[in-house]
Amino acid sequence: MMKICFSFMNAPSPTHSGLSSAAADNLLDEVERVMRRLVTHGEPSGEDMLSDSARAAVGHLAAGGQRVRARLALGAGIALGLLPQDSIALAATSELLHNASLVHDDLQDRENVRRRNPTVWVNYGDDVAICTGDLLLSAAYGALAAVSDRRLLPDLIALVHARTALVVRGQCAEFSAKGQQVTDMAMYEKIAVGKSGALLSLPLELAFAAAGKKEWMGGARRAAEAFGIGYQIMDDMEDVESDAAGDHGPRAVNALLVLRAAGHGTNAEAMAREIGLLHLRTAIALADRLPNEAGAFLRGMALALCQQL
């Protein structure tokens, strides 16, 4: 479960990346429209007429979220000179995939609240929640159909599948860890990469792939994974009490609990902070190296998190 409780809305990002301009807001609005259109595909118009899974998907998306993955894709896409249509498609793909994982994760973790609203399984039951996640996942691929240069599609499809498989594997690794305390930070980081790194790197990787700059995909991925681990550690520090109490089930893999279990006792918190900072600084350094300031939004988020540590 990846909970964004920190605000990245005001993460510093150069105007040139377009993210702070009205034009970028228009793009984000268009991403919202594309996502809504995809999850209501084939449905009669009119909110009352929607099937349960479409209504659940629309409601889940309308509840908000910071659209971090959409912003990453839009920021990188604009910086790399993609057509707006393409940046929008990649942003919608990344955001829909993330939201598919949230709907299924919330069900698996029996989370009751998401974005201050009851989660889909609470509102609609388990069966509809499974269908809603499936609909969002399918819609994520559906968004790719709008990419202007069709020659790119095989690589983009393969990339989305690769990252989806990684997320699924990360989720499974967390289940396998269920009941046994993880005591190894290397294992922790592997799980964190699957849980949040994979879907943070996807928008950047897609933008580089679409811009014909595949040589930068590895760098973008490493930057996003470092951010994902750093973010996850910070998130864990906020959640440590509820995780220790088993509020999210016995499976919660929490950095602080890992360090405590490894025998670091009273030092665990300071150590977690240092490790988190290290990953965030790595993310900043790696994002800085990306061409055209394509990593500006990632860098801004990492910087904002460092300042809160």
Next chain:
Amino acid sequence: MMKICFSFMNAPSPTHSGLSSAAADNLLDEVERVMRRLVTHGEPSGEDMLSDSARAAVGHLAAGGQRVRARLALGAGIALGLLPQDSIALAATSELLHNASLVHDDLQDRENVRRRNPTVWVNYGDDVAICTGDLLLSAAYGALAAVSDRRLLPDLIALVHARTALVVRGQCAEFSAKGQQVTDMAMYEKIAVGKSGALLSLPLELAFAAAGKKEWMGGARRAAEAFGIGYQIMDDMEDVESDAAGDHGPRAVNALLVLRAAGHGTNAEAMAREIGLLHLRTAIALADRLPNEAGAFLRGMALALCQQL
């Protein structure tokens, strides 16, 4: 839940569709390899090293099934002159999507057995079953990356998403019917189209789209939907006792129970048989009209079912 308890292995299909030849068996073997490769993407080699969801997906696929949707795609693809690589990709997409729906449906319906094996949720638990269905669904789109003519991909992606959304909607409609007895055959048929028609028409529609014969997609869809409804009615007649007893939960929508609830009492069985035959004969007539005998395998299956009625 769509259960294939009838054998279509020997459904008559002209040699020209290639399905009875050794060459076609080779294509089907290649479809199996492609599916396995996609669900184990990024995994270490070696069966023991697979993550739970990949192992569950491999095990689910290895348990068999008649590969009706793969055969429909291969038969139509060969008949329409597609490259083997393309027929294989479309077959893998259709079959993976179907298997994704089976894994999630089995969990939702709490089915214990599938293809004489314990279902994924029974073997691995609910959480892994959700992940396994997600992996299979993502892999279905991943298979499209191998299509040789990339210009076709937007249409193919859009079609797969449209049919997936229809399946999800059909599944939801069945949940909504839960507890209330469906008494209307029009509603029954709508649910049946979502439950089985959508994924039976997909392989044919994909083959026509890839062959540049989009004008035949509507005809292929109507033929497959008629077959799907006819098949579902036959399947319901086999399941009527367990459905009436609530073995598949209170939600089972069964044609015979629909007709009984509509007041047809002792006539219900004869009436269900007639309605089923009508749909199957419609499927045969519509399949006959498709060009290049692209509907030969569908026609053969419909004929085999008629002979069992």
